[in-house]
Amino acid sequence: MDLAGTLREIADCSVLSDDGAVAGYVTDWTGRWRGGPAIVARPRTVAAVAAVMAACARAGVAVVPQGGNTGLVAGSVPPAGAVVLSLSSLDAIGEVTDGAVTAGAGVTLAALESFAAARGLTCGLSLASGESATVGGAAATNAGGAEVLRYGSARARIAGLRAVLSDGAVLDRRRPPAKDNTGYDLVDQLVGSEGTLAVITDVTWRLDAAPGERTVLVLAFPSVVDAVAAVPALRGLPGLLALEWSDGAAVARVAAHLGAPAPLPTDGCWVFAEFDGAPEAAGVVAGLLPDNRIAVGAGPEDRIRLWRYRARTTEAVNAAGVPVKLDVGVPLEDFAAAQEAIVGAVAAVSPDVEPVLFGHLAEGNVHVNLLPGPTAPARRFPEELAERLEAAVLGQVLAHGGTVSAEHGIGRAKVPWLARQRGADQVALMRRLKGAWDPSGLLNPGVLFDG
Amino acid sequence: MDLAGTLREIADCSVLSDDGAVAGYVTDWTGRWRGGPAIVARPRTVAAVAAVMAACARAGVAVVPQGGNTGLVAGSVPPAGAVVLSLSSLDAIGEVTDGAVTAGAGVTLAALESFAAARGLTCGLSLASGESATVGGAAATNAGGAEVLRYGSARARIAGLRAVLSDGAVLDRRRPPAKDNTGYDLVDQLVGSEGTLAVITDVTWRLDAAPGERTVLVLAFPSVVDAVAAVPALRGLPGLLALEWSDGAAVARVAAHLGAPAPLPTDGCWVFAEFDGAPEAAGVVAGLLPDNRIAVGAGPEDRIRLWRYRARTTEAVNAAGVPVKLDVGVPLEDFAAAQEAIVGAVAAVSPDVEPVLFGHLAEGNVHVNLLPGPTAPARRFPEELAERLEAAVLGQVLAHGGTVSAEHGIGRAKVPWLARQRGADQVALMRRLKGAWDPSGLLNPGVLFDG
Numbered sequence: 001m002d003l004a005g006t007l008r009e010i011a012d013c014s015v016l017s018d019d020g021a022v023a024g025y026v027t028d029w030t031g032r033w034r035g036g037p038a039i040v041a042r043p044r045t046v047a048a049v050a051a052v053m054a055a056c057a058r059a060g061v062a063v064v065p066q067g068g069n070t071g072l073v074a075g076s077v078p079p080a081g082a083v084v085l086s087l088s089s090l091d092a093i094g095e096v097t098d099g100a101v102t103a104g105a106g107v108t109l110a111a112l113e114s115f116a117a118a119r120g121l122t123c124g125l126s127l128a129s130g131e132s133a134t135v136g137g138a139a140a141t142n143a144g145g146a147e148v149l150r151y152g153s154a155r156a157r158i159a160g161l162r163a164v165l166s167d168g169a170v171l172d173r174r175r176p177p178a179k180d181n182t183g184y185d186l187v188d189q190l191v192g193s194e195g196t197l198a199v200i201t202d203v204t205w206r207l208d209a210a211p212g213e214r215t216v217l218v219l220a221f222p223s224v225v226d227a228v229a230a231v232p233a234l235r236g237l238p239g240l241l242a243l244e245w246s247d248g249a250a251v252a253r254v255a256a257h258l259g260a261p262a263p264l265p266t267d268g269c270w271v272f273a274e275f276d277g278a279p280e281a282a283g284v285v286a287g288l289l290p291d292n293r294i295a296v297g298a299g300p301e302d303r304i305r306l307w308r309y310r311a312r313t314t315e316a317v318n319a320a321g322v323p324v325k326l327d328v329g330v331p332l333e334d335f336a337a338a339q340e341a342i343v344g345a346v347a348a349v350s351p352d353v354e355p356v357l358f359g360h361l362a363e364g365n366v367h368v369n370l371l372p373g374p375t376a377p378a379r380r381f382p383e384e385l386a387e388r389l390e391a392a393v394l395g396q397v398l399a400h401g402g403t404v405s406a407e408h409g410i411g412r413a414k415v416p417w418l419a420r421q422r423g424a425d426q427v428a429l430m431r432r433l434k435g436a437w438d439p440s441g442l443l444n445p446g447v448l449f450d451g
Numbered sequence: 452m453d454l455a456g457t458l459r460e461i462a463d464c465s466v467l468s469d470d471g472a473v474a475g476y477v478t479d480w481t482g483r484w485r486g487g488p489a490i491v492a493r494p495r496t497v498a499a500v501a502a503v504m505a506a507c508a509r510a511g512v513a514v515v516p517q518g519g520n521t522g523l524v525a526g527s528v529p530p531a532g533a534v535v536l537s538l539s540s541l542d543a544i545g546e547v548t549d550g551a552v553t554a555g556a557g558v559t560l561a562a563l564e565s566f567a568a569a570r571g572l573t574c575g576l577s578l579a580s581g582e583s584a585t586v587g588g589a590a591a592t593n594a595g596g597a598e599v600l601r602y603g604s605a606r607a608r609i610a611g612l613r614a615v616l617s618d619g620a621v622l623d624r625r626r627p628p629a630k631d632n633t634g635y636d637l638v639d640q641l642v643g644s645e646g647t648l649a650v651i652t653d654v655t656w657r658l659d660a661a662p663g664e665r666t667v668l669v670l671a672f673p674s675v676v677d678a679v680a681a682v683p684a685l686r687g688l689p690g691l692l693a694l695e696w697s698d699g700a701a702v703a704r705v706a707a708h709l710g711a712p713a714p715l716p717t718d719g720c721w722v723f724a725e726f727d728g729a730p731e732a733a734g735v736v737a738g739l740l741p742d743n744r745i746a747v748g749a750g751p752e753d754r755i756r757l758w759r760y761r762a763r764t765t766e767a768v769n770a771a772g773v774p775v776k777l778d779v780g781v782p783l784e785d786f787a788a789a790q791e792a793i794v795g796a797v798a799a800v801s802p803d804v805e806p807v808l809f810g811h812l813a814e815g816n817v818h819v820n821l822l823p824g825p826t827a828p829a830r831r832f833p834e835e836l837a838e839r840l841e842a843a844v845l846g847q848v849l850a851h852g853g854t855v856s857a858e859h860g861i862g863r864a865k866v867p868w869l870a871r872q873r874g875a876d877q878v879a880l881m882r883r884l885k886g887a888w889d890p891s892g893l894l895n896p897g898v899l900f901d902g
Contacts, residue, residue, distance in 0.1 A: 041741035105592035125781055142632050155632060155639075156607075169876050177780045177854040179604060181593050182861060183645055183871055183881045188606075188639040192632055329628045332549075403628040410633060423635050425571075425620055429887070430634045436883035448634060 003083070006277070006365045010055070014047040014089070016040040029079050029132075030322070033412070035077035038064070046170060053199060054168030056083050062445050063166075065195040066300050067137025067295050069107060070129040072202055075141070075194050075412025075447050087136045087298045096121070099277045100159045102174050102204045112205060115406025121207040124151025126242075128162055128314055135203045136139060142192030143169060143409040146242040146274075149362040151208060155191040163190055166438040173203050189433075195444040196408050197437035201370055209277035211241060215406035216297040218306050219271045219289055220248075220264035224336040227269040227361070230288050231332060235286070237278040237361060244310050246270045246358035247339075248367075253317040253356060257316035261297065262309060263295050272310045272360060301438045313358050321379035323356070324386045326368040329406035335364055338400040345392040352376045365406045368393050377442045394420075408449050418448060454510045454534070455490050461506070461686060464499040465540070467491040476517060476535045477528065480583075481773070484525035484841075484863070487778025489515070489533050495540040497613065497621060497652045500606025504650065505619030513896050516646040518556060521580040523776055526645050527593070527900050528872050538587045541652055545574070551610045552728055553625050553655045563656065572658040575602025579765055586654045589760035593643030595858040596663025597693040597725075600686070600813040602659060604858075606642040611655035614641055617889040625655050640884075645860050646895040648888035662692060662727035667748040669757050670717035670722045671699075675787040678720040678812070681739050685724055686813060688736070693722040694762050697809035701820075702760050704807060708767035713742075713760060713898075714746050720811060723761045764809050764857075768820045774807070775837045777819040779848040780857035786815055789851040793819060796843040801836060803827045816857045819844050861899050869899060 001009075004017045016022050017039045026036030043049045056063045061080040071074050078084050091105030093115050103112055108131035112123045127133050127145045137143070139161060143179070144153045151157060160174045164446050173187050175214075187450065190198055223225040225247060234243055248266035255262040267414060278298060279285065299305035330338035346353050352373035359365040370389050372379055381389065394404045394417055404417040419427045431449055435441070452460075455468045467473050468490045477487030484699065494500045507514045513533040520527050532883035535556055544566050553563050558579035563574045578596045587679030588594070590612060595604045602608060611625045624638050641649055672678040678696060679825055685694055697705075699717035706713040713819035715721070729749060731737065734863060736745065768774050770771050798806050803824035810816040821840050824832055847857045855868040870878045882900055886892070 056619060097728075142636075144630050144632075147632065155636070165880075168748055169879075173878065175645050175856065177782070179599065179780055179811075179857040181856045182854055183859055183869055183878070184644055184648075184884055185593075185606070185639060186880070187640070191636070197635075203818075219709065304900060329630055339735065360630075365630060401562045403631045403633055405632045406628065406630040407632055418634055422826070426637065427634070429622075430635070432887035432890075433635055433884065436887040437881070439883075 001248040006055050006059070007039065007041050007052060010043070010048050010051040010107050013042040013052060014042040016042070016245050020191050022084070025069065025188070026064060026078055028074055028224060030072065030325070032322070033074040033077045034312055035079060038078040038082050038084050039202065042086045042089050042100060045165065046090070049085070049199060050168045051082070051163045053164050053166060056442060057167050057440060060440070060442070062442050063199070064286045064444050065140065065199045066107065067078050067134035067140070068129065070137065070445040071141065072327065072404070072408045073413040074442070075409055077412065078404055079446055085199060087134065087199070087201065090122055090136070096207060098178070100204050100206045102445070103135045105139070105201050105203065107135045109133050109135065109138060116207050117210060120210050121203055122210040123161055124157055124208055126153060128311070135205065136200045139200050139203045140193065140195050140247065141409045143390060144212045144359060144360070146244060146407050148360065149243060150241045154319055158187065158191055158203055159206050161190060161200055162200035162202040165198050166440055168300065168442050171198065174202055175323055192232035192409070192412065194447050196447050197443065199443070212283065213277060213299070214241065214303055215275045215278050216277070216306050217273045217285055218295040218297070218309070220266070220268065220270040221271060221289065224269045224339055227271050228332055228335045230271065231361060233271055233288065234271070237273070237275070237279055240281060240328045241274070241276055243362040244272040244359070245315060245361040246310050248353070250313055250356045250358045253310050254312055254316040257319055258308065258312065263306070264293055270309065271275060272307065274357060278396035280377060305312045310358065313356065317356050317365060317371060321371045322381070326390060326391050326393050327365070327406050327408040328368060328393070328404060329363060329365050330397060330400050330401055330402035330437040332364045332389055334400050338396065338402060339366065341396040341400065342366070345396045346370060346389060349388050351390045353389065363406065375399065412446050415446070415448065415450060454506065454512055457506050457510070458490065458492050458503060458534070458751070459584070461499050461502040462551045463495040464503060467493070473535070475809055476520065476537060479528050480521055483773070484528045486528040486530060488531060489529040490599060491535045491537055493540050497541070497615065500536070500615045500650060500652050500892060501619045502619055503534070504615050505822050507893060508618050508891060511869045511891070511893070513651070515895050516591065518585035518591070519559065519580065519583035521584045521588065522592065522862060523778070523859045524856070524864040526860055526862035527766050528863065529840050529898055536650060538650070538652065539722070541587070547658060547723055549629070550647050551655050551657045554586045555654050556585060556652050556654065558586045558644070560584050560586065560589060560626065561651040565780065567658050570663060571661050571662040574656055575608055575659055577606060579762070586656065586856070587651045590651050590654045590808045591644065591646050593861045595811070597695060597811060600694060606639055608657050609642055609654055611658050612638055612641060612651055613653040614651045616647035617891055617894050618651050622649065625653055630793060643860070645862065645898050646720040647885055647898050648894065651893070658781065664731050664750070665692065665753045665754055666726045667757050668724045668726070668730065668736055669715060669746045669748070669760070670724070670799050671717070671719065671744040672722060672740065673853050675720045675790055676721050679783055679786045680714070681722065684739065685722070688730055689725060690727040690730060692727055693723070693725040694813040696809070696812040697721045697761050697764060700805070701764055701807045701809045704771065705760050705763055705767045708770055709759065709763065715744055719766065721760065723758065743871065750872045761809065764807065768807050770823060775821040775832060775840050775845050777841060778816070778859040779819060779844070779853055779855055780814060781848060781851050783815045783855035785851050789847065789853060792847040792851065793817070796847045797821060797840060800839050800843045804840065813855065815853070822888065849875070863897050866901060
């Protein structure tokens, strides 16, 4: 029997092999990365996940775990002939115990947050893709987002998990003891491993008390240097939930897209500081800038009206063309210089590129979005130019001691950059770790390392 | 040239090989575990650590990394012929940057806390052995302590580290980017690996604002069941730093040792709740128990006067004999029943044993100290009886879904229990991970796994 036939005999598992039916699973959502052809298996139980893994191991066929397929580095795009293991049907949410809830890998972040909100709690992970992105995907990529400075990245949110190893064995650490020093930490290692070590089937997620009414302060600094200089003062303010930034050009693009003129000058760098409640230290903030460069959004309507100049950047960018999207981090002390170098390097590759820069300020994170400029021949870069632009940006990031991936991961898209950042020795060690978890090498081959 | 001679040629490295000189390095501080004979190498630089590792790798000689040698599971006791690699001379402390400081592995926790306190900060790790225990040892064992509920265990405190691999290569992750999703997390995996994967030479430790004046509330509950029932209310109180417990017999033993009659009834279970500042919610606490079962220690003198009934338990136990010391965790919902089962199992092994139980309440942690009872023939158990007592306790812990090591680790002392708790599959995976980091198997052989 062929593999599709074998998989169809597994209880509680849907199998798709028709090219039309699998189309949404073999291409990433940006349309840039196309994989397959592939078989898609959608198990509804952990036992079925284990059976799929065991069958694929026997057949020697590669397996690509997939959550909401919202990644940006082709980490869940299958090579030809692979099995896409979609976890989307593992969508049960358990009960809150000891401040945490165990959710199936296929539960979306929006569903988890809505479950938490109904109980006065929050999962503390806020992504623009939350309606599609899943708990399992967030775990596998150590997802971050806007509220990392308050709640931490996924690794800090995850109290335990269950996973299926490449031979079909089940590793159950859903509820490890609150303190447990028995051997190596297996949970933290699976978080951020991008589906290359094991298939995460359930995640025990810590929930915190939900913040109350939020207030957002928007500060229109005349320059990035001024914005960075204000970070220590802003970070010290009580109740801070998020500290985001956008360059003036990015804000202007959102304003044009929304048809809503920006309420503050866009000559420099905007900082969005969101607070739980009304910030007590409004006096401190007022001292940072003149009044005509500060806007306060209190109450839901006002807040959304201001936040949209940051929150809707991706939407505004996508409406203008197909961007090259990078997600880098640079040390804050070098933040302004690194940005200048990035923009300069991009211009040296092609003068007809519009850089849109924004991100998470507290961690020195820059989402670099590059759009074809106004006189470019098309709204999408030729692949060869896209690659040269990426190389120019990432080269500058490493030259400034930064990271080529603050949040999105390595996937297939940035494999050559892993060794350039971490060095050959560390990559060799990571390959040995991969071999320890997945001796047959069938889990997500081509992700993190060359196949 | 023999290995000692080779090591003596390494710059910035002291070498001891005389039996008298190495005595303090080959025996653990309790005197229960004796190793060696061994050579002791004390490098003063990371380059010297790398040279020692490379020399030992060439000679095929096992290496036992050692910090303050304050462990309780023989994790730093060398087998005969091994090299003890003492990190105690790596004792430099750097500058505070981004809320963290990089300290050499040999810096004691007391020195780190005193460095932090001078800057209005705290390292957030408070161990009874802090004058001797080191930053490197705390990292290697994922140390916990009394303030885990506020600051987390060592893994949560550690922002980065540097380590030397078994072949002498240096892995430098002292200051990874604030967010960095490039490959597997190597830092978290080294934390808690008990010197079996690499030699930690420097640790970047997060510092928090130091708490202000502390207040301790002592609540003398009539039973363990009552104490556990109060945990959710106590955990919710603002400013909570620590939530400790001692059984009444343990308190009575401290009182007798100090010659200071206990100020509250010792008929049940004492809970020690320490707060940053004065607890606003004194009303809530008052509602839990009648006044004659509550004592408040405000101000340093009063606080120490009350805390000593918990803090000086180990001293009181050691004055009464050589205890069997275990460090287990059980689920809070089963806390009272598990304790009863532990005490019963101990009595079944020998009626002449005095169990002294105390620990960290919030995490269900029980430090089980067993002393020879009043009519025992000696103040120290014969080794064979000690082993049967350990087995009786740990067997009950596993039967109640607990952990055989909440904090102390596995070391050499609990190797057979690792598989009983985690299962053969997980131990096999851990062995493969060990092989990935340390292919030649020379780092701390016999710790975690059979040799």
